[in-house]
Amino acid sequence: MTARINDIARAMGVSTATVSNALSGKGRVSEALKTRIRTEADRMGYAPSPSARALRTGRSGVIGLVLPDIANPLFPALAQAIEAEAQTRGQGVLIADSRGTSEAQDAALDRLVRQGADALVLVPRRGTQVPPLGVPVAVIDAASNPANSICADHVAGGRLVIDHLRAEGHSRILVVGQSRSSHVQTDRVAGMTAAADTPVHWLDDAPLPAPDALRAQGFTAIATTSDLIALPLLTRLQAAGLRLPRDMAVTGFDNHAFSALVAPGLTTVAQDLRAIANGALGRLAAQLDHHPALPPVTVPVRLLRRGSTTTHPDKETPG
Amino acid sequence: MTARINDIARAMGVSTATVSNALSGKGRVSEALKTRIRTEADRMGYAPSPSARALRTGRSGVIGLVLPDIANPLFPALAQAIEAEAQTRGQGVLIADSRGTSEAQDAALDRLVRQGADALVLVPRRGTQVPPLGVPVAVIDAASNPANSICADHVAGGRLVIDHLRAEGHSRILVVGQSRSSHVQTDRVAGMTAAADTPVHWLDDAPLPAPDALRAQGFTAIATTSDLIALPLLTRLQAAGLRLPRDMAVTGFDNHAFSALVAPGLTTVAQDLRAIANGALGRLAAQLDHHPALPPVTVPVRLLRRGSTTTHPDKETPG
DNA sequence: ACGGTCTGATTAAACGATTAATCAACCCGG
């Protein structure tokens, strides 16, 4: 079908070893021959066989990405960041969805390894353990998770949100979290309650009270741990006739694609996804090359002030 | 490291060929030996080397998935559907993002092939051509695209939307589309205008007029070609003080995860993503196995009636 | 007892790259 290393060798009257050396820059090949081989190689449209290379070297150049339920608003952007970073490193990204139980997560991890992934990036389901696999694993999670993890500074993000709301004049703020069993969520809530002593409402305990009831309790702002909570809430408040941010301020987390598009724009906390992707893949590469382990890193976050909390929103810098 | 076929062969005093045959069920091996080999294989935790198998058979069992800009609300759900379908077929999914130019799309396709994908699934960027690659490609697009494509019945979906709005008593409806250069979008608009002669507003011509202006022009319903347009619009209308669906009805397309969560819920058209994934991967498998080409298929869609258009929404069937 | 068919296994050759080991020239100093 397509050109193999052997075809090039025969076409140029040299051995396959020489071609391999010329293309990889290893071994000893004269400069003249090296360039002649290289031009001939791309004249023939040569592309090395990934399976042959993987078989010989033991490295496929593919990393596996396991994501929890697709509903997580962070997913597409993170996948994009991982894929972009992998691309710059010449790696491919195999995806797997761990929806369902934590056994499904284990199965997904196992499947990726059996499919030849050199290493894995895992965004874990709430409260799951990483089983021992034969390959390096980077976990994208909260700092409170001791494992081999890259983490955004969720605590700082929570503090940013509350500081901002207080600067906007709010004194009675309701913190709303999705689930107690998620490290990410508890860290965000911890940052919020560290900035000010506010009540916390967990949605796995009870649904949120109606807009009227919230106002009756004196709340003027609601700080959520996720855009997935905040965006529906924003519409619910508006549907009940409230004006944002006048009657109620709302904040989210994660800067979902829709957060900038709704009206008013949703104030939220954005993670530096490039840094996360870079940190994760960098650590995996170090492990694969048996380099000394890189120190754990906490990736910074930044607050995006939008119309849901302030009449003087930030100027958005696209990208 | 891990067990190889050769280890099993030596452990049982047989040849590697016999082990291979026993595990694959091909060739001739006595039933007794077959089961003994199989139990020994999983006792040793044997997993075949994907690269060795790929090298020998010429098939990696991996298909590439190329997606356009991540902002497309259909992306995560479609990726999930493709991944799930691939899993049932024992295949992996390599992802690539074609964000940016159509050259970036070509580069992404090429990269996946060089990374060993047996076949590709492409969700094309607006108005791009598929370059000739060495592997089968399934394109997920509109019926109006003549290529080797799987398509949802976007035209029928458009008709469903308009019929529903008229049944709800609307006579003056504004159709809003994102981009003329997208087959999917034009098909949806075509279905809408076929059901009733309505004005069409393209967002790449001009931004949408303010809510007041729309009402002043007598519109009581806005039918968009995407939840990506409809969800922001829904909040914009509410922020302007309108009540939905009383003051204005809004519809989207694609059943984005948020569409069911906002208040009121967004009436939208859902594609049968499982059928699309099944159609795409099935056609690719047929091509790879040199089976006769499967006939082109149009995947059905269904209307989800929610609070943004009606006070009697459908009962949602989760999943 | 003998050719013919089956059964159940083995042998060995691929697939396409990488790489350690080897080898043939050539250069150069003493």
Place this chain on the structure above:
DNA sequence: CCGGGTTGATTAATCGTTTAATCAGACCGT
């Protein structure tokens, strides 16, 4: 003019699996 070092290439093994070709017996009817 000889031995040591360098350069530039080749040889051949190897990664782990699949599979066509081969082979040794067993079985069977005549």
